[in-house]
Structure formats: C-alpha cells, structure tokens
Amino acid sequence: MKKILVIGGGFAGVEASIKLREYNFDVTLISERDYMYIYPLSIWIPTGALDFKDAVMPLNKLSVVHKFNLIIDSVVKISAKDKKVECKNDTYSFDYLVIAVGAGKAKPEGIENTYSICGAPEESLKIKEKLAELVKSGKGRIAVGIGGNPKDPSAMRGGPAFEELFNIDNLLRDKGLRSNFELSIFAPMETPGKRLGDKAYALLNRFYEDLKINKYLGKKIKRFENGAVVFEDDSRLESELIIFVPAGSAHEIFAGSDLPLTEAGFIKIDDYLRVEGLENIYAIGDSASLDGPPFRGKQGHVAEMMAGIAAYNINEQETGTNNYKGYKEHVHILCVMDNGKGAVYVKRDTKKETVIALPVVGHWLKKFWGWYYKNSKLKKIPRIPGF
Numbered sequence: 001m002k003k004i005l006v007i008g009g010g011f012a013g014v015e016a017s018i019k020l021r022e023y024n025f026d027v028t029l030i031s032e033r034d035y036m037y038i039y040p041l042s043i044w045i046p047t048g049a050l051d052f053k054d055a056v057m058p059l060n061k062l063s064v065v066h067k068f069n070l071i072i073d074s075v076v077k078i079s080a081k082d083k084k085v086e087c088k089n090d091t092y093s094f095d096y097l098v099i100a101v102g103a104g105k106a107k108p109e110g111i112e113n114t115y116s117i118c119g120a121p122e123e124s125l126k127i128k129e130k131l132a133e134l135v136k137s138g139k140g141r142i143a144v145g146i147g148g149n150p151k152d153p154s155a156m157r158g159g160p161a162f163e164e165l166f167n168i169d170n171l172l173r174d175k176g177l178r179s180n181f182e183l184s185i186f187a188p189m190e191t192p193g194k195r196l197g198d199k200a201y202a203l204l205n206r207f208y209e210d211l212k213i214n215k216y217l218g219k220k221i222k223r224f225e226n227g228a229v230v231f232e233d234d235s236r237l238e239s240e241l242i243i244f245v246p247a248g249s250a251h252e253i254f255a256g257s258d259l260p261l262t263e264a265g266f267i268k269i270d271d272y273l274r275v276e277g278l279e280n281i282y283a284i285g286d287s288a289s290l291d292g293p294p295f296r297g298k299q300g301h302v303a304e305m306m307a308g309i310a311a312y313n314i315n316e317q318e319t320g321t322n323n324y325k326g327y328k329e330h331v332h333i334l335c336v337m338d339n340g341k342g343a344v345y346v347k348r349d350t351k352k353e354t355v356i357a358l359p360v361v362g363h364w365l366k367k368f369w370g371w372y373y374k375n376s377k378l379k380k381i382p383r384i385p386g387f
C-alpha cells in the first residue's frame with residue numbers, strides 16, 4: 001500500500017488524513033502540536049467566552065477514530081526531489097506528500113510589542129490576561145490591526161480582527177465600562193473587509209460608527225513600539241493593548257526546502273493541487289498559493305475543500321483513472337462574523353453576495369458549529385452533508 005505523509009495538523013492536514021483514510025491509504029500525520037487548534041473558535045478566548053481547552057481537538061483521538069498514524073514532531077526541511085521530510089527527531093520517506101503546515105507571518109518591525117490571535121495558540125491566553133488587567137483598571141486604549149502582504153492580497157486576514165474588536169466592545173459594554181475605553185482599528189489598506197462584498201463592507205462601516213470605533217485605515221505601519229503603533233507619516237496610535245493580525249507569508253521551513261514558491265512565499269500549485277514540477281506532492285490550505293476569484297481569501301473552509309479534492313485526486317492518480325477535480329471553481333468567501341452577542345452571515349461567490357444579520361442566533365450558530373465540528377470529526381455524531 002502507498003505511504004502517504006501529511007504534514008500539519010490544522011484544518012487542511014486533519015481533513016486530508018481523514019479523507020485519505022476513507023480511500024484506504026496508509027496515512028501518517030506529522031504535527032508539531034498534539035492537538036488541532038480551531039482558530040475560528042479562538043476569538044472568544046481573550047474575552048473569557050470560551051475556555052482554551054474548548055478550542056482544541058486532541059489529534060490522538062482523531063488518529064484512533066480514523067486509523068491514521070500520528071507523529072508529534074516538527075518538520076524542519078522538505079527534500080521534495082529525494083522524497084524525504086526531515087523533522088527534529090527523525091527523517092521520513094513517502095510515496096505521496098501532502099503539505100499542510102499553514103503559513104508564516106509577515107513581521108513588521110517591533111511586532112514583539114503586539115499580541116496576535118493568529119499565531120501560537122497560547123498567545124490568546126496572554127491577550128486574555130492583558131485585557132483582564134485593563135478591565136480591572138477600569139480604563140484604557142485598545143487597538144486592533146490588520147497587516148497586508150502587497151505581493152498576495154489573499155494572505156491578508158481581516159475577519160478575526162473585526163470579530164475580536166467587536167467582542168471586546170461587547171465585553172466592555174456588558175461591564176458598563178465602554179465609555180472609559182478607546183477602541184481603534186488600524187490597517188495599511190483603505191478598505192479592509194471590502195472583499196466580503198459591498199453589502200458586508202457597508203455593514204462593517206456602520207458598526208464602526210455605531211460602536212464609536214476610531215479608524216486608522218489606509219495608513220502604512222512603520223513599526224510597533226511598546227504601547228504605540230507608528231505609521232509611515234510618523235503619526236502614532238498610543239494603546240495599552242495592541243492586537244495585530246499579520247498577513248500570511250512563507251512558512252519558515254519553505255526557505256530551506258526545494259519547493260517552488262510564489263513571490264509572496266506560498267507553494268505554487270496547479271488546479272489539481274499538485275505542487276508545480278514535482279511528482280506526488282500536493283499542497284493545501286494556507287501553505288499553498290490560492291487562485292480563484294479576485295476576492296479570494298485563505299480560510300478554514302477553503303483549506304478543508306482543498307483537502308478533500310487533494311485526497312480525491314491522489315486516489316484518481318493511484319487507481320489510474322485520472323479523472324481529476326480542480327479546486328479553483330470552489331473558492332468562495334464564507335464567514336459568520338461574530339460580535340459576542342450575535343453575528344453576520346456572509347457568503348460571496350462569483351454569482352452573488354449574501355449578507356444576513358443574525359442577532360443572538362448568529363452567535364449561537366457559530367458556537368454550535370464549533371461543537372458540531374469537533375464531535376462530527378470524532379465520529380460521535382453523523383456529519384450533516386454540506387455543513
């Protein structure tokens with residue numbers, strides 16, 4: 001039986017391992033963490049609306065249920081032509097490789113003065129601590145920002161920044177402290193959120209107005225300092241807590257590996273998710289360069305879709321039927337943008353934009369999705385087709 005190595009235990013790697021097992025391949029998943037971190041749920045950790053343990057899914061439980069091998073180790077180098085993956089503790093060979101290690105983060109000067117909800121999972125707990133300190137002191141300034149990657153707009157991630165900002169606003173209102181706090185959003189692009197579509201973008205702007213959130217948009221970030229964002233024109237945004245969502249860039253292991261990369265640092269793939277110029281190597285999720293409509297963005301549901309198609313195509317290749325499926329036509333935007341007490345459902349594809357405000361029920365729908373995601377992956381409940 002062909003040996004398939006999947007590297008990375010996030011949305012993409014977990015889904016690829018599950019789907020490849022359904023085709024009966026011998027699958028080994030290598031992950032540096034022994035759990036999958038469910039990023040969409042992590043937005044509630046800083047405000048205390050969710051415990052850290054509820055945003056994670058243990059990979060060993062998944063490996064038992066789906067019968068794939070699990071190795072907890074850090075990949076340091078991929079030798080694609082030699083068909084070897086070098087990890088800290090060992091080196092592994094493969095017949096097929098699925099690369100799903102996510103993306104690296106673009107690092108503006110002084111980034112250590114910011115907190116991120118997009119990097120190491122434990123950082124969400126540091127934000128929680130800092131936010132609790134500010135709430136205890138009764139007043140403060142909080143800035144939430146988004147970084148851009150001019151070489152690849154699909155690597156910019158606005159959703160979590162908007163959600164964190166609105167959740168913090170909601171927490172402060174619940175505590176009767178909102179008028180003692182300044183909340184700001186900053187980004188180098190003039191119109192962050194525009195790719196969600198005109199209707200969703202207009203709604204975002206209405207939220208800033210209604211919630212009295214200061215906007216520092218279209219201002220390039222020069223550097224971060226302790227307690228301040230410094231913009232290109234040397235103006236400053238002083239804040240006790242700066243939460244920053246950097247743009248995605250090349251994962252650090254790509255530099256020493258023999259993989260074809262775009263200028264922005266993502267792995268070049270074709271429509272069938274095969275890495276350009278290499279045999280039996282696929283790249284999916286945030287690691288891969290994403291093609292598709294101009295408003296495309298790297299998202300969890302896109303990573304899962306890519307994983308399913310990669311598994312299908314590997315099976316087509318192995319069985320010799322070669323009836324491959326492309327991924328590009330399936331790329332679309334889907335998000336449930338939560339504000340702590342409700343949410344807005346946004347779907348955008350090439351045909352239409354759908355925006356539905358879901359006060360109260362939207363918040364619980366997103367929470368339900370988290371419960372459903374974990375329990376259905378662990379086969380405790382059946383999957384609902386298309387959900």
Ligand SMILES: Cc1cc2nc3c(=O)[nH]c(=O)nc-3n(C[C@H](O)[C@H](O)[C@H](O)COP(=O)(O)OP(=O)(O)OC[C@H]3O[C@@H](n4cnc5c(N)ncnc54)[C@H](O)[C@@H]3O)c2cc1C
Pocket residue numbers: 007008009010011012013030031032033035036037039040041042043073074075076100101102103117118119159160253284285286287298299300301302303334335336
């Ligand atoms: C705060 C936040 C909220 C989000 N909300 C949404 C949302 O509501 N809806 C949505 O669709 N998308 C959302 N996203 C985007 C979504 O989470 C990502 O697109 C998705 O996680 C990408 O999946 P991935 O498997 O490619 O990468 P990741 O989830 O980043 O997984 C990468 C995996 O590789 C492992 N890894 C990394 N380096 C190594 C190494 N050297 N060796 C071994 N293993 C390694 C990591 O431990 C991790 O398990 C959100 C993102 C963030 C940050």
